[in-house]
Structure formats: structure tokens, C-alpha cells
Amino acid sequence: MNRSKLILILAIVAVVGVFIGLDGHKLLTLANLQSHQASLAQWIEANLLLAVAGYMAIYVVVTALSLPGAVIMTLAGGAFFGNIYGLLAVSLASTVGASLAFLVARFLMRDTLRSRYRETVAKMDRGVEKDGAFYLATLRLVPVFPFFLINLAMGLTSMKLRTYALVSWVAMLPGTFIYVNAGTQLGQVQSTSDIVSADLLISLALLGIFPLIAKFVVGFIRRRRVYAGWQKPESFDCNMLVIGGGSAGLVTAYIAAAVKAKVALIEKHKLGGDCLNTGCVPSKALIRSAKAADTMRHANRYGLESVPVKGSFKNIMSRVKEVIAKIEPHDSPERYQKLGVDCIFGEASFVSPWELEIKHNDGRTERLTARSIVVATGGKPAMPPIPGLAEMSPLNSDNLWDLEEQPERLLVLGGGPIGSELAHAFARLGSQVIQVERDDRLLAKEDVDVSDVVKKQFEADGIDLRLNHAATKFCMEDGEKIAYCDHKGEQVRIPFDQVLVAVGRAANTSGLNLNRIGIEPLPNGTVPVDDDMSMRYPNVFACGDVAGPYQFTHAAAHQAWYAAVNGLFGQFKRFKVDYRVMPWVTFTSPEVARVGLSEAEAKERGVAYELTRYGLDDLDRAITDSEDYGFIKVLTPPGKDKILGAVVVGAHAAEILAEFTLAMKHGLGLNKILGTIHPYPTWNESAKYAAGEWKRANAPETVLRLLEKLHGWRRGKSPCSLPDTSNVTP
Known part of the structure; x- marks a missing residue:
């Protein structure tokens, strides 16, 4: 200084x-x-x-x-x-x-x-x-x-x-x-x-x-x-126009139709967006097949004979498509049209804050006006500008589902949630997976001990982890695909058959003509939104991946409520989006589920906390299922049972987390969880046992000592006169 x-x-x-x-x-x-x-x-x-x-x-x-x-x-x-x-x-x-x-x-x-x-x-x-x-x-x-x-x-x-x-x-x-x-x-x-x-x-x-x-x-x-220079229409074709038929757009349109507003939903491809067609649904179906393969390969854990896993990758991908087909009716145009939503297939671009030009997929062009417009165009996989990468015909979370042959050697770029989920699935299905991550650990947004558990399991399942590796160049050498990585100043050569790029996502804003109405995307690709989900104009909103900051399906649906309600009734009352309790899950094995603050975030923000930890190896249900690994961590203010954050690492972590999320949302502390009856034996008992660990650590020692003396007095003995039984053989 x-x-x-x-x-x-x-x-x-x-x-x-x-x-x-x-x-x-x-x-x-x-x-x-x-x-x-x-x-x-x-x-x-x-x-x-x-x-x-x-x-x-x-x-x-x-x-x-x-x-x-x-x-x-x-x-x-x-x-x-x-x-x-x-x-x-x-x-x-x-x-x-x-x-x-x-x-x-x-x-x-x-x-x-x-x-x-x-x-x-x-x-x-x-x-x-x-x-x-x-x-x-x-x-x-x-x-x-x-x-x-x-x-x-x-x-x-x-x-x-x-x-x-x-x-x-x-x-x-x-x-x-x-x-x-x-x-x-x-x-x-x-x-x-x-x-x-x-x-x-x-x-x-x-x-x-x-x-x-x-x-x-x-x-x-x-x-x-903000409206200077624009002429507001005297009448409107719709109350609300929604651009994008993914999770955010569907929920927005659903809410608008439910309150009898005239709403049109514009989608250029398929309703359901990434989540249904290329994201959550297909990836979880693939992960389930991979888990089944792992169970068969390690059936000896359950007293059965382990068997070599032989399967058709084409059949696995067919099952993935069948799963999508079963869920698809939930997001179908027919369903939404019955709900009162006018489904339009085409591309939309802004003409004014109230007007869109729509190019229909059949070639027609029309213009529609609405009091409010909601942009819910989602995101797409980001492609890093690495020399030679484009020539490798890289896979990503969008085009992966067109594969019919399983890669023998799969190189995965990225150690975040998407890269880790897919790397683990392909490894369990039999691919030789090399996972490259420029950071020194996987899942960098989680605590170090969380990353360590996932890393240990990945290595046990045969994944070749290359941490502190940054891909610098891709090329063909003697007919073989090669990636070169920088590892602490040393050049590392990695041969592979297919490369899967999972280094993040970028918002879909091209073609919207946002500059026409003076809106520029932020450096991270998302559009700037205020607390009410509006962007620049009080009647123009954005929600979902295109708005950030969270790129989860449930976050998109959460934001959609605010965009819809503020878009329809904002002139009377506006609601600010609430991100205080936002859970998320990475579906590796073990699963990683978190809500609220992590230890690292609490330290970074200077938040005083007390840490309670419960090992799932102690849980009876985990032992019966031979999945007795992982832990629960809960952060609370010192001496108080208010939940600041919780992380669950283990099997069924996503389901266990729900109880902590509910408690945080409604201001319930660990004492309330401890006082709730949980059926035995279940995985959710672990939440109660974690609360019990907190209770033991915060037991009133002075009161307990007085009670000990009271009980001794009622027996007619002093606590110090109790017989020593430490050497008695049972």
C-alpha cells in the first residue's frame, strides 16, 4: 500500500x-x-x-x-x-x-x-x-x-x-x-x-x-x-409473439395461452428445442444404457456372474430415438394448438419492438405485430478456433445423435458437465475415451473434493484423463487423426478416431436482426436482460439459454414465467426474477447435485459458514444397493441451521438434493428436516442423517452436562461414581 x-x-x-x-x-x-x-x-x-x-x-x-x-x-x-x-x-x-x-x-x-x-x-x-x-x-x-x-x-x-x-x-x-x-x-x-x-x-x-x-x-x-423514433401500432395481431420452441418458449406460450392471451410461437425446426432433441433427453437415455452396461460388466457386486457386454451401438442409438419419440408428444404442435397456441414454423426477425417478419419454411413471408415479444432462441455448442479442428468433422452435443457406429477412440474436449457426462457414458459403453481439459481438474465450478470423487471414478472406468492440457492443433498424419496439446509447455501428441467438442455453449442470436432495435449481445453471446427479463424495451423479453446466466432447462422454464407474466401484465405489476435457489445436476456416476453456495464460493464472497458432512457409505440403502460411496455437504451460518448451500455426490444425488432445495426455497432449516419422518430404507434418509450430523455438532454441551448430573441424581448416584466398564468383555 x-x-x-x-x-x-x-x-x-x-x-x-x-x-x-x-x-x-x-x-x-x-x-x-x-x-x-x-x-x-x-x-x-x-x-x-x-x-x-x-x-x-x-x-x-x-x-x-x-x-x-x-x-x-x-x-x-x-x-x-x-x-x-x-x-x-x-x-x-x-x-x-x-x-x-x-x-x-x-x-x-x-x-x-x-x-x-x-x-x-x-x-x-x-x-x-x-x-x-x-x-x-x-x-x-x-x-x-x-x-x-x-x-x-x-x-x-x-x-x-x-x-x-x-x-x-x-x-x-x-x-x-x-x-x-x-x-x-x-x-x-x-x-x-x-x-x-x-x-x-x-x-x-x-x-x-x-x-x-x-x-x-x-x-x-x-x-x-427508448421508444423515440418508433411508431407504435394502433392495433396488434397478437398479445404475445414467442421466438423459439424450446423449453423457455414452450413454457412462455403455455402460460400466455392459459390466461387466454392470443399467442403465436415461431420455431424454425422442431418444438422441444435442444432439451428434447439433442440435450437432456437423449443424453440421459444414453447414460442409462451406459449404466446398464456397467452393471452387467460388474454383476459380481450383486452376487451374480459378471458378463462381457456385447451390444449394437446402432441399437443403443435407436433406443435413444425411441425415448425422444415417446416424450415428443408432450411438446408437439398438436398439443399446443389445442391449448390455444398458434404454432408457426419459420424464422423470425425484428422489424420494430412490436413487429416481426416471419419467413415460413414453405417460402411465404408475413409480418405480425404483438404488444410483447419474447426471444427464447436457446443456444448451440461453441466451437473453439483451434487450427485444423473443423477438418476433423467434430462431434458436438447437436450432431452426436446421428452416429450409428461407436468410435473406438473418442477424444473429448472439455471437462465441464456436458463433456464429463458424455465421456463417462462412452467409456462405459466400451470406447477408449481420452478426455482433455485445460484446467487442473474436472467440473471446475464444483469444490475440489467433489471433482476428486468424479476423477477417481473416471480413472477406475478407464478414461484417460489429460488435465492441464490445452488443444493447440489438429491434423492428419499417415491417414490418422492427431491432436496436439500443450501440457505445461510440453507438446503432447494424441491419436484418435473421433473428437467430441464440449467446451461450452453460445447463444442463438444470428438472424434475429437485433441490431435493428438497438440490442447488442454481451461478450459471452447472451443478450442483456434486466431483472424482469426485458431487454432494452419494456415489451421485449428474453429467457432461456439466450438470456443466461444459467443454461439449464429448469432455469429456462423458471425465467419463462417472468417473461410471460411481465409481458402480459407488466404495465400493472412487474416481477423480478429470483435466482436465490437454483439447483443443478451433473449426471455422471457418481451424480453431482448442488444448490446454493459451494465452499469455494462462500470463501470467495467472505461468507462465514459451518460445514456439515455426511458420508453415504454409512447409509443403509446405499449399502444394500452396493452404491455406498459419495457424501453430502451442507453449509450453514455458524451456530444456525439455515441452509446456505448443499452438494450431494453419489448415486441418486439429484433426487436427494430436492429436499434441500425445497427447504432453502421456503426457509426451512436442518432442524425441520431432522424432525421429518423419512421412510426406511430410502436414499432420502441421507438428508435426515446429514441434519443429524449438524445437530450433534451443535449440541448444547452445557445443557447436556446438567442433564447428565440430573439423571445421576435421580438414580441416587453422582455421574463420577458410575462403574468403569471400559475393560469388561462382552
Whole structure:
């Protein structure tokens, strides 16, 4: 730390110390100011300029250091100086104080605040980048975040000081006037009859309704601003148009039709999207076949004779297609048309915030208008720009299901959930799998001990794991496919027959003509959305993989509810999407299921936690099934049973996790799980046993010692006089 920063820190500490030492937090109360009102008023009248200067100096310090009392100081400005002098003093002092806090954050606390208030700062960064000064003005007019947090977080952005000071001063004036005016009336309260005076009631009413008025005004200005240059249609063909027939689009259309809105769903390929056709459904069907093969290969675990697994890969893939066909009617056009959804097959692009041009698959073109439009176009496998990769005819999670012959040597790029699931399935089906991951472990978003369990099982099943390997080049050598990887500076040569690329996904935005309505995708490929799932325009929404941040089918369905409801009824009430309890599962063997914080995330965010661990090797049902491996980890605040996060590693982890997810969603702690009857023997008993481990670790030792003495006294003996049975042979 350089000298100037150290001096500034010491100065701040000294001022805060003086403030606390002089009981500043007790002095800056309405009761204290009113009790000294008469004497202060006399002194102020005799020393007006000095009083105003001193008042402003104190206000600047309180605001700059985010000390408690700014609201009381504002009311006091009106009480002692009146509307004119009070408004001038407060507005100038608050602007200077906010600017100083802004500079302190920029100079002194940039790294710390970016880490501690990451999500808030990231949101403000996006707002400043998109709307600049107007975004800051809306934060000042409608205090979504506390003013002290705005002062500090804005210092981390690229906004110029003069812009920040000027916009803050102008935007805070209406609110400042309301508070100062309320202060002039509170200063006149001398008896109970004054409390019901018309002037005071009007001032208090303005104080209460100002946020609502400001919110309405800001919303009106924002709508006028964002829709400038567009002509809204006088009538509409639909209430809602939905682009994309995957999980997010289907749920959105379903909800709209359920409330009798006229909705059209536009899909260029098949309804059901990735989940049904190329994602969740086919991959889980393949994983189940792989598990059956593993069971046969290791039947000796169950007292049976192990047999070599011989099967037709073509038959396995046929079964996968049969599974898709059985589920397909759930997402069929016929079903949705019966529900009241107009299913259109073609490609849609934006003409305006209310109008789409649709190119039907049969060649026709038409334009449709709607009050709200929802983009739910999903995602696709990302293809890294590695030299020679495209010439290898790479497989991915989309085209994999067209395979009819099983690769003998399968190279899998990527150690995330998709790559790990498919690598393990193909290994259990008999392929020689080489899995390449540039990180030092699999499933990097999970804790290290979780990754270690999966790694151990992968190695036991014969997967050739190449961690810390980054693919750099693909080529043909003597008629054989070769991948070259960088491993800590050393070049590694890997021959293979087929390569499966699973290094992430990219959002589907091409062809939508989003630039026509001024929407640019984010660097990660997704489109920018607000808390209500709208993007730029209050009537244009996005949900599912194209919106992020989670690329799960259940997350897409969750977001779809908000997009549908806000799209249909947002002019009356808007709902902010809730991601507080988002579970997910990686379907390897063992399964990895998590909800809430992991240990690594808790440490990174500075969240204090207590860890409870229960080994599934202790669970009776796991032992009977010969699947007694894995564990449950639960994070709770120290000494409390509130669940901050839970991870389950083992067989049936996805089903076990559901109980923890339900508990977190509805605020139920481990004590509630412990007090719930679980049938025996079941896998879900493990949740109760994990809660029991927490209970034992948090047992009230003092109470237990007293109870021990009580029971000894009731037997007529002291606990210390009990016979020693440690050497008695049973």
C-alpha cells in the first residue's frame, strides 16, 4: 500500500473514531435535535452564515464517510434554515459529500468493493455503459440501492467526476426538497395538535409518495426515450409473439395461452428445442444404457456372474430415438394448438419492438405485430478456433445423435458437465475415451473434493484423463487423426478416431436482426436482460439459454414465467426474477447435485459458514444397493441451521438434493428436516442423517452436562461414581 493511501485511511479512521467517541450516532437523532431546537434556533439566528457553513461541513463528512444520520441532517436543514437556505445547504453539501465518497472509492477501495459488491457493481457497470448519466439519475430519483452504496459503487465505473457531481445534484433536488420541506414542518411541532396540521400532513404525504411519483416519472421518461423514433401500432395481431420452441418458449406460450392471451410461437425446426432433441433427453437415455452396461460388466457386486457386454451401438442409438419419440408428444404442435397456441414454423426477425417478419419454411413471408415479444432462441455448442479442428468433422452435443457406429477412440474436449457426462457414458459403453481439459481438474465450478470423487471414478472406468492440457492443433498424419496439446509447455501428441467438442455453449442470436432495435449481445453471446427479463424495451423479453446466466432447462422454464407474466401484465405489476435457489445436476456416476453456495464460493464472497458432512457409505440403502460411496455437504451460518448451500455426490444425488432445495426455497432449516419422518430404507434418509450430523455438532454441551448430573441424581448416584466398564468383555 502506498503512502498516500495509508495517510487517507488513517485520516478516515480518525474522523470515524471522533464521530463514535463523541456519540455522533446518538446526537444525530430527531429527538435530540428537537430537544435542543429552541437554543439552536436562537444561536443560528444570531450566527446564520457560520451555522450554515458548520452544518454543511458536518453534512459533507457524514455523507462522504457514509456515517449514519444523513436523513436526520436533511430534516434538520429544513427545521433550522427553512426551505430556501435548507435546500441550498443540503443539496450542495450532499453533492460534495457524494463526490468525495466517489473519489475515495475510486482511489482507495476499487478492488475491495468490486469483490464484495460484485453483482451490484457489475449491474451498475452495464447501466452506465448503456445509459450513462440517465442511469445515474434514475438511481438517484428512485433509490433502488442505498445512496452510500451508489456513491461507492459508481466510483468503480468509468464515469467522469464532473458528470457524476452534476447529475447527482440535479437528480437529488426533488427528493432533497421533499425532505427539507418535511423538516420545516417537523421543526414546528410543539404540541400534539401540531401533528395533525394540514401543512405537516401534506409534507409527510409527499415524503411517503415521492418514491412512487419518482418511479412513475422515471418510467415514463425511460419509455419515451427508448421508444423515440418508433411508431407504435394502433392495433396488434397478437398479445404475445414467442421466438423459439424450446423449453423457455414452450413454457412462455403455455402460460400466455392459459390466461387466454392470443399467442403465436415461431420455431424454425422442431418444438422441444435442444432439451428434447439433442440435450437432456437423449443424453440421459444414453447414460442409462451406459449404466446398464456397467452393471452387467460388474454383476459380481450383486452376487451374480459378471458378463462381457456385447451390444449394437446402432441399437443403443435407436433406443435413444425411441425415448425422444415417446416424450415428443408432450411438446408437439398438436398439443399446443389445442391449448390455444398458434404454432408457426419459420424464422423470425425484428422489424420494430412490436413487429416481426416471419419467413415460413414453405417460402411465404408475413409480418405480425404483438404488444410483447419474447426471444427464447436457446443456444448451440461453441466451437473453439483451434487450427485444423473443423477438418476433423467434430462431434458436438447437436450432431452426436446421428452416429450409428461407436468410435473406438473418442477424444473429448472439455471437462465441464456436458463433456464429463458424455465421456463417462462412452467409456462405459466400451470406447477408449481420452478426455482433455485445460484446467487442473474436472467440473471446475464444483469444490475440489467433489471433482476428486468424479476423477477417481473416471480413472477406475478407464478414461484417460489429460488435465492441464490445452488443444493447440489438429491434423492428419499417415491417414490418422492427431491432436496436439500443450501440457505445461510440453507438446503432447494424441491419436484418435473421433473428437467430441464440449467446451461450452453460445447463444442463438444470428438472424434475429437485433441490431435493428438497438440490442447488442454481451461478450459471452447472451443478450442483456434486466431483472424482469426485458431487454432494452419494456415489451421485449428474453429467457432461456439466450438470456443466461444459467443454461439449464429448469432455469429456462423458471425465467419463462417472468417473461410471460411481465409481458402480459407488466404495465400493472412487474416481477423480478429470483435466482436465490437454483439447483443443478451433473449426471455422471457418481451424480453431482448442488444448490446454493459451494465452499469455494462462500470463501470467495467472505461468507462465514459451518460445514456439515455426511458420508453415504454409512447409509443403509446405499449399502444394500452396493452404491455406498459419495457424501453430502451442507453449509450453514455458524451456530444456525439455515441452509446456505448443499452438494450431494453419489448415486441418486439429484433426487436427494430436492429436499434441500425445497427447504432453502421456503426457509426451512436442518432442524425441520431432522424432525421429518423419512421412510426406511430410502436414499432420502441421507438428508435426515446429514441434519443429524449438524445437530450433534451443535449440541448444547452445557445443557447436556446438567442433564447428565440430573439423571445421576435421580438414580441416587453422582455421574463420577458410575462403574468403569471400559475393560469388561462382552
